[in-house]
Amino acid sequence: xxxxxxxxxxxxxxxxxxxSKLLQRDRRTCTVRSSKxxxxxxxxxxxxxxYTYPLAYNPFKAALIxxxxxxxxxxxxxxxxxxxxxxxxxxxxxxxxxxxALKDGDKVIGDSKAIVDYxxxxxxxxxxxxxxxxxxxxxxxxxxxxWDGNLFLAANGGAGAAKLLGKLTxxxxxxxxxxxxxxxxxxxxxxxxxxxxxxxxAAGQDAAAVKAxxxxxxxxxxxxxxxxxxxxxxxxxxxxxxxxxxxxxxYRLGMANKxxxxxxxxxx
Numbered sequence: 001x002x003x004x005x006x007x008x009x010x011x012x013x014x015x016x017x018x019x020s021k022l023l024q025r026d027r028r029t030c031t032v033r034s035s036k037x038x039x040x041x042x043x044x045x046x047x048x049x050x051y052t053y054p055l056a057y058n059p060f061k062a063a064l065i066x067x068x069x070x071x072x073x074x075x076x077x078x079x080x081x082x083x084x085x086x087x088x089x090x091x092x093x094x095x096x097x098x099x100x101a102l103k104d105g106d107k108v109i110g111d112s113k114a115i116v117d118y119x120x121x122x123x124x125x126x127x128x129x130x131x132x133x134x135x136x137x138x139x140x141x142x143x144x145x146x147w148d149g150n151l152f153l154a155a156n157g158g159a160g161a162a163k164l165l166g167k168l169t170x171x172x173x174x175x176x177x178x179x180x181x182x183x184x185x186x187x188x189x190x191x192x193x194x195x196x197x198x199x200x201x202a203a204g205q206d207a208a209a210v211k212a213x214x215x216x217x218x219x220x221x222x223x224x225x226x227x228x229x230x231x232x233x234x235x236x237x238x239x240x241x242x243x244x245x246x247x248x249x250x251y252r253l254g255m256a257n258k259x260x261x262x263x264x265x266x267x268x
Contacts, residue, residue, distance in 0.1 A: 048073045051093060051101040053080050055255070057149035058112035060248040062100040065119045068127055068244060081168060083175040086193065088183050097176075097193045113145045113245075120241045127244065132236035140234050140242030143223075147216050149252040154204040155213075156256040162204075169201045220249065221266055228268040 050066060050073050052059035066073050078085050078099050086097050094101035094110040101110045102118070109115045120126045126134055154165050173194060180190035203209040224246065227234050234242035253259050 046105055048102055048104040049076055050074070051076050051078050051090070051099055051103070053078055053085075053099050056080065056099060057153070057248055057252055058098070059100040060251060061112045061245060062102060062115040062119075064247060065116045065127075065241070065244045068239065069119050069123060071119065071122075083172060083179075086172060086176050086179060086190075088179065088186060091186060091189055095189050095192075096196075097189075113141070116141065116241060116244060120244075126241060128233075128236060128238040128240035131238035132233070132240045134235070134240070137235035137240040137242040141245045144220060144242070144245040144249060147220060147249065148203075148213050149248065150200070151203055151210065151213050152217065152252060153256050155210040156258055158257075161256075165204070166201075169197060173197055217249070217262070220246075221262060225266040225268050 048066070048071065050059070050062055052063060052075055054077070063075075078090060080099070084090060085099060091097055093103065093108060096110050098110065100112055100115060101108060102115045104118075109118055126137070128134070128137065154162060157165075176190045176194050176197070180187050180194075183190075224234060231237060233239050234246060250259075250263075253262050
């Protein structure tokens, strides 16, 4: 259990060799901007708990919005490689068996986009306030959420990554099947999780699904290129929920060593 710092994630650590203005713009977002108003209002939330895993794509979104909103929260790390996300103890928190999950008092949110939306609308209103077009920011966030960063890494991370992910999926399927037998009261929960894991694995081997995901990425990057030619951020002159959702996309490109291929042709 660790206390999260009140600072913005700095994705440029992954992109030190990049020259794209998209990356330079992302570097500029690594300045901590505290808000006394947010600190005061969000303190009434108590101390939320974020169940997360380092470097994972979807938890990045949740951690970033919490940091941007200056929320004091506690992180509990759920090990995705040893079956912890499928343990009965974690399924009691998030029956989907995925990270992130945010626990705020009696409220538990187990979807990254739902967490982003929930935190974004706390304490003084959404990020960027009246400086940005909130409708545009919301539309951007919805579009970006449709892109599957995990599918992208599976398809573009190289043979080593594909092999590791394949072994991980096999292990988690066996783990879930074994736990289902040990905990018959959770049989339906495990059956649902096993089905979702098999579907995700099938998508990673489906050329059409991989191509559609890559097409969506290109559309997002081209749209961002056009928007960033006109404004400092995706929805105006200030950082918004759109940028919160987009920053992990850039980070995922870096993890797959695809920064140059996708961003150098897009100078903004």
